[in-house]
Amino acid sequence: MSAQTDSNSPPRPGWLRVIAVGRNPRVTLIRILILVAACFVVFKFILLPLRVTGISMEPTCKDHSINFLNRLDYLAHEPQRGDVVGIRFAGPHVVLMKRIVGLPGETIAFVNGEIFINGAPLAEPYEKNPCDWTLPPEKIGPNEYFVVGDNRTMPPQDHVFGRVERERILGKVLL
């Protein structure tokens, strides 16, 4: 009886076909379509893949490394101190990567390479390259953040840093 049932059942697909298209090609196709759609939505609108060019965020982000920018992170809360963020120019295709060190309304100053927020020194465990920057206190606007790179070995005039408007911050960089 059991031998009869086996002979009536469809033949088992070959192992090569199973590897290529699965046991059920229709289900495999649906899975592929769902996966492609999910990847498109995630990497187009939520996690933007970025290729880093430049050295001012070293050693946190190496030149030519690949990172992801999470655009949903700041929907629930505002950017925090210590966050590495993507800052847009005219659009999202080229962004500036910097670390937030000053929050809205604070006063920031550099004294012998150390950052002072409202007169108190800021602990920066991520800062591996000591610098000797000394810059006068600067008041950050109500809708602004103060951003700077982690690599401060160059003179300050050779480093892009300063106040950015909140609307320019696209999202948080995943490290």
Add this chain to the structure above:
Amino acid sequence: MKIFWRLIFCAAVIALGFWLWTAIFPAPEKVIRRRLEKLAANVSFAADQGNFSRLAGGESVAGFFSTNIEVNINVPGHEQVTFASRAEITQEALAARERLKSLSVKFPDVNVTLAPDKKSAVADVTLDAAISGGHDDVVQELKITFQKTSDGWLITRIETVRTVATFRFTIAAPAVASLWRGKPVEFVASGSYGVSMVICRRLQL
């Protein structure tokens, strides 16, 4: 079933008509985007490009600008560029072809805002330029003003947009300047904008 195919046919005809209409009469925003793409292509030149095509490309750049122009491009770490006439633009475009091995200019992000009278428009663009021999690419946000003329949309003004507001070096310039070793006071007091920036480009899917 016949009605279904008729509806499909009607939808296809409407779509084709719409496509033809937009192809023949493109929206001003689209025209400006195309102008910027062409401008970037004409400003750019490759190392292996022949002298004749280099010369032709350089001379054609001025055609994108109006006769009365105000161009002020201040890119961090580079000399400030100002132009007031088409002749100056042609001269600089040709000089750049002499001076540099290659130059690749792109506008990866373009946002066009049309004036209510539809006679002028402002394009907020990201300039991304790769210069031969340069360590980092030049990336700068620019505001480009277009005017509609009988010759099409022409550029009347280019100004630099500050993405990051620089530290105000001028507040205590002499005191701060004295802390720098080997840097002249004037340079510090000028409030120079930085050059070392981490630029990230979106990987295209």
